Amino acid sequence: MLRDDVLSRLQALPASARREAYLDFVRDKGEEALWKGLGPEHLTASAFVFSPDADRTLMCFHRKGGFWVQVGGHLEHGDRSLAAAALREAGEESGLVDLELVGEGITDLDRxxxxxxxxxxxxxxxxxxxxxxxxxxxxxxxxxxxxxxxPVDALPDGLAPGCARRVQGARAVLG
Structure with a gap:
């Protein structure tokens, strides 16, 4: 069940106020937290995609938002896991088929x-x-x-709020 995978992955993170807020949201809202259209707020899964040397990152210019941001989107009922949702979304939004997940863990939380x-x-x-x-x-x-x-060190103008910080945090897991 996708909700169980979400809770398990969140519980694997180091304790923090942000992690606890996510856990509370998913526990309190149940299915409403997972799926678009059931409530005013829900989870999304995104991918911070880097070149093998970690010098470049993939960004999309979001049509509705009017800003540059990492690829990602809504969970779907066929998603086996949260990581599978992020991989699917990254492929759908970029056309990339050779995406490699770095570990299985969450690298960013941003409401x-x-x-x-x-x-x-x-x-x-x-x-x-x-x-x-x-x-x-x-x-x-x-x-x-x-x-x-x-280039990670020359991100475009017009980034979504907090995106540059999030890219750097996701890159840090690459060493």
């Missing part, structure tokens, strides 16, 4: 309010770190305006 063209009030995003070959062909999904690799 953010939404506005504008979004139909929900907030995303409780859970991020994973992945590796891919930057020479692989990219495709732009209908949810994005662009998908590109950027």
């Amino acid at each position: 953010h309010e939404l506005s504008g063209g979004f139909t929900c009030a907030a995303h409780w995003d859970i991020g994973f770190t992945m590796i891919a070959d930057p020479a692989s062909a990219l495709t732009v999904s209908k949810e994005s305006r662009d998908v590109r690799w950027f």
